[in-house]
Amino acid sequence: MMLDNLALFLRIVEKGGLAAAGRDFGLSPATVSERLAALEAHYGATLLTRTTRAISLTDEGRLLVEGARRLVADAEDLENRIRLGTERISGPIRLSAPEDLGRHRVVPVIDAFLIAHPEVTIDLNLTDGYVDLVGQGIDFAIRQGTLADSTLRARAIGEHRRVVCAAPSYLDAHGSPEHPEELAQHLCIVMRFGQNLDREWPFMINGKIRKFMVNSRRIANDGALVRHWCKSGFGIALKSERDVEEDLASGALVELLGEFSASRTSLQIVYPSAIAQPRRVRMLIDELAAALAPTMR
Structure with a gap:
């Protein structure tokens, strides 16, 4: 039940509201509120600040996001290894990439990856602007230029x-x-x-x-x-x-x-430093890094 509540908490943060998260999980707003309250009672801390228009993470909530994503990812990875075997992967991958590079160089790699791994799903966010990886539940991002966020880890391409x-x-x-x-x-x-x-x-x-x-x-x-x-x-x-x-x-x-x-x-692939990456995420990162590496001239 704790893992389920953590997964629900992460979805609330990603969707920006309790009602939207509840729809994804098939839960009523009242049930979502009850489970969030149970999570806050368990940790003895307020995790979200709620107004009529938006929600925002408290310091304790941001800390829990990092730990919860690691725990949920580890649990999913373990379940997939047991259910599917060590050679098969499944589950969602959320990534972000620049608009132009994403359409012309990243999408073909993703298409081939999805054909090779039919039980994987991809959620691709194409933008040239800043992306909050932790707050939006994104596994990794492809970014051009100097890394400004010191809380992220980077793999140089x-x-x-x-x-x-x-x-x-x-x-x-x-x-x-x-x-x-x-x-x-x-x-x-x-x-x-x-x-x-x-x-x-x-x-x-x-x-x-x-x-x-x-x-x-x-x-x-x-x-x-x-x-x-x-x-x-x-x-x-x-x-x-x-x-x-x-x-x-x-x-x-x-x-x-x-x-x-x-x-x-x-060009870099960046990801939250405190989050353990599932094997499916590591595999896609490896393929993108190989495809986007500059050729010898």
Whole structure:
């Protein structure tokens, strides 16, 4: 019963409400409230702060989320090993990935993984924004750039160049910049990361990195949209090479200012440090890490 109550508690946190969690478990709101109260009585602490509009975790509740996910995952893993045998896996995997990278590079790996393991389910959250892994019940996330959350563990996959690129139609209409200083006279497409605009682009000039401010009429927090606008001829973009390598190979996009290239971005798989990962999660992480690793050039 304790494990059931812990699983229900985790679902309340993931869904953001008692009623939604109850629907998932086939329980009435009153029953959910009773079981949450029993859990709080067992630990002698308030786990959730509830208002008419939202719920939030107390310090004790956040601590329990980390421990409960580990216990529930271990129990599921043990049950699957006994029921299915050590060679088969089942159960849910929840992950997050950037929009553009997710659609073009992560989804094909997931599709193959689901075919190979028919009793596994995938819940994929595609976003270029911040994701609270613990609060949203996500097993791991694929992230680009520097890891800001020190409570997470990270598995480095490697670095890729960021390339300045544009569609041939844009270059036919506006010409091609020969030096980073000329970007100020061009239309550029800028990516937003949270509250930050990526409008200072770095280049190697005479052996030193200099940043050049670019102008833009199009700003988006969706990498796939930035790529679409760029391919449609609306401006020049700074994209990870892994996101546009097919477009560059096909000629849909053209790399610019390559001799001044200095920008690189790291790719990592991050996950909560206090949570033991079920074998199914570890297996998918291994396959994604292999598929997303940069190739030797």
